Amino acid sequence: MTEFVQPVNQSISHFQLGSMNDVDNFDIDRLNSSLQYGDHHIIEDNTKKKERKKLKKKEEENEKRAQRQRQKEEKKARKQEEKQRKKSKNEQQLLSSKRILNTQFINKSKARIMMLDDTEEYLDLGKDDIGKILYTRVCDLIRLEEKDYFGLTFIDNENNRCWLDNDKRVRSQLKGVDSIFYFQVKFYPPEPALLQEDITRYQLCLQLRQDILSGKLPCSFVTYALLGSYTAQAELGDYSELDHGTTYDYLKELQFAPQQDEELLKRIHEQHKRHKGQPPNAADLHFLENAKKLAMYGVDIHPAQDSENVNINIGVSANGILIYRDKLRINRFAWPKILKISYKRKYFFIKLRPSDFDRYESTIGFKLPTYRAAKSLWKIAVEHHAFFRLRRPEEIRKRPVLPRFNSTFRYTGTYTYHQTRQLLLDRPNPDFERSLSKRMTRSLDVSGGETIRPLPRPQSVEPFFQIPILEHDENEHIPTAAYAHVKKKPERPPITPPRTPQPSIIREVKPKRPPPPADYANLPPEPPIRPAIHREISSTMNSDDALLAAIRLATDLDPNKQAEQIVMANS
Known part of the structure; x- marks a missing residue:
């Protein structure tokens, strides 16, 4: 208050000094008003200070509130961050566990195998397993010993069918494609009767x-009916009216042709009746013997174009390379005529030997859709040539020190066709379950478990043996045949009495009789042997008389007149 009082006193003293000259003009009200004005200023300053203090307090409170909110938000953020960290840790742990499981799954996953009887099998497939390991597992699963005729195929990224290489890793061949494989026949044997086991012939029949159903092996109506009858005999057994009925309705469950009608089923029904008595393995053999005569048997078809960009098909078979146009064969290159087969980019080349009329070698080229198609065709041709033409597979060459730019692909099978015909399997034919009839088939064990292998080849379309059907009464008891495990009595050595010395006797040696001639079935009887006519020729007969005698023997005419005419003509 002293600060504000001092200027007021000074102003008053100054006012008094100035107003002392004129006392009449001195105004007391003015003085009071001036004093009141100074107090008003002082009050305003106090209120402003209070307001400022209040504003500061409010600001401080607001700042404190903001800090508290910030702290709360920070706490919430920290809690959220901790939760996220925990979640991330859990997720990382889950991912790590999944990765471990995935690595384990990759290291040892399952391969899906589609068999020829439309069944699916799942086998373990390791990360570093090669094709041969997987293929042997499939063959062991179905107990197949003649393995070289079959193989595994898969579909690549370009939707091409590729054969699994036995010497390479399976994972490297798939290249991201699902591990789905198809068990198929790779090499069709020219003589199916030479196959040693029934299960091998059965798998070939399924292929x-x-x-036939896919149209790869076209047939005529008669062939469809014949092959269908053998299929019905192998899968359904002997025809009987009690089990199958009097019509062909029992055949509608089976598919014999791409487009079958009632006429085909009637023909199959009629021929099925004739095959009564044939076991399943004999029906399979008849099926193969008739199927091998078809023109497209064992031909692997690949679409291509010739030099004039005309669509053709290149076929690879056991005999060579075939060229088809509009389902007709226009050219054939046998394996002995081919010198070399190669491919470059999309083109497939065949180098031929010079013929009798040519001096130089000739090369023929074909264009295929893609590079991989040309390479697969070349591989299939190389393997067919090695399997059917070589006596033994080529030895695996060592990797050279210097890199080579040509391909080292070779046939990787165990045996060739020449070796498979000479092998002898020492095991009995395994039991297997047929896909349609679901019944077990066994080979005919007639003599103490010894199997008859191979079966005799049929000489005609009709069955090569028939079992006679004997008529009997219904009340008559027919004993069932028993083949299994007949115990034989042990053979005892013969008891020989002690030998006594006997005088030496010279025995008469009798000549051995010649064996009787063999009787062959279905042969016409030989004509009777005519006795030879012995004619004596006199030493005094002239040459003309001898000529006349020969003419008389050759002709049945009157000897006098004919002889005169001939003599006159000669004279």
Whole structure:
């Protein structure tokens, strides 16, 4: 208050000094008003200070509130961050566990195998397993010993069918494609009767049935009916009216042709009746013997174009390379005529030997859709040539020190066709379950478990043996045949009495009789042997008389007149 009082006193003293000259003009009200004005200023300053203090307090409170909110938000953020960290840790742990599981799954996953009887099998597939390991597992699963005729195929990224290489890793060949494989026949044997086991012939029959249904193996109506009758005999057994009925309705469950009608089923029904008595393995053998005569049997078809960009098909078979146009064969290159087969980019080349009329070698080229198609065709041709033409597979060459730019692909099978015909399997034919009839088939064990292998080849379309059907009464008891495990009595050595010395006797040696001639079935009887006519020729007969005698023997005319005419003509 002293600060504000001092200027007021000074102003008053100054006012008094100035107003002392004129006392009349001195105004007391003015003085009071001036004093009141100074107090008003002082009050305003106090209120402003209070307001400022209040504003500061409010600001401080607001700042404190903001800090508290910030702290709360920070706490919430920290809690959220901790939760996220925990979640991330859990996720990382889950991912790590999944990665471990995935690595384990990759290291040992399952391969899906589609068999020829439309069944699916799942086998373990390791990360570093090669094709041969997987293929042997499939063959062991179905107990197949003649493995070289079959193989595994898969579909690549370009939707091409590729054969699994036995010497390479399976994972490297798939290249991201699902591990789905198809068990198929790779090399069709020219003589199916030479196969040693029934299960091998059965698998070949299944492949040929698929080829017929897919249109790969075209047939005529008669052939469809014949092959269908053998299929019905192998899968359904002997025809009987009690089990199958009097019509062909029992055949509608089976598919014999791409487009079958009632006429085909009637023909199959009629021929099925004739095959009564044939076991399943004999029906399979008849099926193969008739199927091998078809023109497209064992031909692997690849679409291509010739030099004039005309669409053709290149076929690879056991005999060579075939060229088809509009389902007709226009050219054939046998394996002995081919010197070299190669490919470059999309082109496939065949180098031929010079013929009798040519001096130089000739090369023929074909264009395929893609590079991989040309390479697969070349591989299939190389393997067919090695399997059917070589006596033994080529030895695996060591990797050279210097890199080579040509391909080292070779046939990787165990045996060739020449070796498989000479092998002898020492095991009995395994039991297997047929896909359609679901019944077990066994080979005919007639003599103490010894199997008859191979079966005799049929000489005609009709069955090569028939079991006679004997008529009997219904009340008559027919004993069932028993083949299994007949115990034989042990053979005892003969008891020989002690030998006594006997005088030496010279025995008469009798000549051995010649064996009787063999009786062959279905042969016409030989004509009777005519006795030879012995004619004596006199030493005094002239040459003309001898000529006349020969003419008389050759002709049945009157000897006098004919002889005169001939003599006159000669004279």
